[in-house]
Amino acid sequence: MTTAEFDTAIVGGGLVGAAIAYGMRALGDALVVLDEGDRAHRAARGNFGLIWVQGKGLGMPSYGAWTQRSAGEWPRLAADLREQTGIDVALRQPGGVHLCMSERELDARRAHLQALATQPGFARCDVEVLDRAALAKRLPGLGDAVVGGTRCALDGDCNPLQLLRALHMALHAAHCQYRPGTAVDAIEPIGDRFLLRTRDEVVAARRVVLAAGLANARLAPQVGLAAPVRANKGQIIVLERVQPFLPMPIETLRQTDDGTVMIGDSQQDADDEALDPAVLAAMAKRAVAAFPGLAGMRVIRAWAALRVMSPDGFPIYAQSRAHPGAFVATCHSGVTLAAVHAHVLAPAFAAGEVPEACADFTPERFDVRAAA
Numbered sequence: 001m002t003t004a005e006f007d008t009a010i011v012g013g014g015l016v017g018a019a020i021a022y023g024m025r026a027l028g029d030a031l032v033v034l035d036e037g038d039r040a041h042r043a044a045r046g047n048f049g050l051i052w053v054q055g056k057g058l059g060m061p062s063y064g065a066w067t068q069r070s071a072g073e074w075p076r077l078a079a080d081l082r083e084q085t086g087i088d089v090a091l092r093q094p095g096g097v098h099l100c101m102s103e104r105e106l107d108a109r110r111a112h113l114q115a116l117a118t119q120p121g122f123a124r125c126d127v128e129v130l131d132r133a134a135l136a137k138r139l140p141g142l143g144d145a146v147v148g149g150t151r152c153a154l155d156g157d158c159n160p161l162q163l164l165r166a167l168h169m170a171l172h173a174a175h176c177q178y179r180p181g182t183a184v185d186a187i188e189p190i191g192d193r194f195l196l197r198t199r200d201e202v203v204a205a206r207r208v209v210l211a212a213g214l215a216n217a218r219l220a221p222q223v224g225l226a227a228p229v230r231a232n233k234g235q236i237i238v239l240e241r242v243q244p245f246l247p248m249p250i251e252t253l254r255q256t257d258d259g260t261v262m263i264g265d266s267q268q269d270a271d272d273e274a275l276d277p278a279v280l281a282a283m284a285k286r287a288v289a290a291f292p293g294l295a296g297m298r299v300i301r302a303w304a305a306l307r308v309m310s311p312d313g314f315p316i317y318a319q320s321r322a323h324p325g326a327f328v329a330t331c332h333s334g335v336t337l338a339a340v341h342a343h344v345l346a347p348a349f350a351a352g353e354v355p356e357a358c359a360d361f362t363p364e365r366f367d368v369r370a371a372a
């Protein structure tokens, strides 16, 4: 079996691995991305495409700040990707809306935002609470069932498949190595480097970044790290292409840059990718209540995909104490966080550190909770 030598090996070429690799692309052919490919679960290919800030960070204010920072970094990421690859990732940040279909939902939303904003250390983020009349002015075609909602100017969306493609094209242009169809079966820390065993070869690297989504749970302990992630199923319905009618994304409904309409995204504690008709029917019913005009549109496809969820829902970023040079990165909002992964996390990992802004995201927080 042959051994190939690299400075850095990234395990996983989904949105997290590709964004980190993109941020390290100056390494050129000393960087390799090992990606299992189509047999693996790939949230990066089945997601909703939102860049979403509002409502995030309850219980961990630093997550709110990290998300806001990423939304602020996104225009630079999109512009750089366009310049380097010619790909337009269809970034829009016109603000986004969370709809409430009853007074009870609106009260619960207000209470959530209030609790979030009053946490010590929470970075200020303006979210407007809008009544039905104010929302209807911004969202033509809004159904009578909507009683109000909240809007944050930082929210937006993009074309997540184009994002993944652009990141990979930029890696290719920088001469980084990408190995699809290459599952890492085992990792052995040996001296100051790591041996990554795949079916066909052994890859040696001075630094390894685990960005293998759900597979991080199995790989991380091999380098003295923990990533206790589990699957959370989300389902999405896509409607036919229509004239633009939604000027901004809604948390569960958006019109893509090519005119199709996406309805999403459910959350279930499940690790299968089967479609669940009862869940799809409930999603469609709520969407039609919000925008009755959707009732006449044809469904063109639907799918389920698995989110990568940590026990508290916040990201995990860490460097191994036992084996410095081994890093882990995982989160459930890899589209939103792509910009900080590329611009902040990757340079810090390349310098052998976890950024200060990520100090709260180590997996040791789960040990404290388990012991408490």
Ligand SMILES: Cc1cc2nc3c(=O)[nH]c(=O)nc-3n(C[C@H](O)[C@H](O)[C@H](O)COP(=O)(O)OP(=O)(O)OC[C@H]3O[C@@H](n4cnc5c(N)ncnc54)[C@H](O)[C@@H]3O)c2cc1C
Pocket: 011, 012, 013, 014, 015, 016, 017, 018, 034, 035, 036, 037, 038, 040, 041, 042, 043, 044, 045, 046, 047, 048, 049, 050, 051, 052, 182, 183, 184, 185, 211, 212, 213, 214, 215, 233, 234, 235, 236, 265, 304, 305, 306, 307, 308, 330, 331, 332, 333, 334, 335, 336, 337
């Ligand atoms: C339904 C749904 C909707 C979502 N909506 C949004 C949204 O609106 N906004 C947002 O920000 N995020 C959203 N997400 C989350 C986002 O898609 C994920 O955060 C992101 O894709 C996670 O990327 P990842 O690279 O960690 O994991 P994945 O995309 O799962 O990629 C993991 C990669 O690792 C590879 N791999 C696995 N095992 C190995 C191994 N042993 N060796 C080598 N490679 C391996 C796989 O081939 C895969 O390419 C959504 C997710 C889902 C499922």
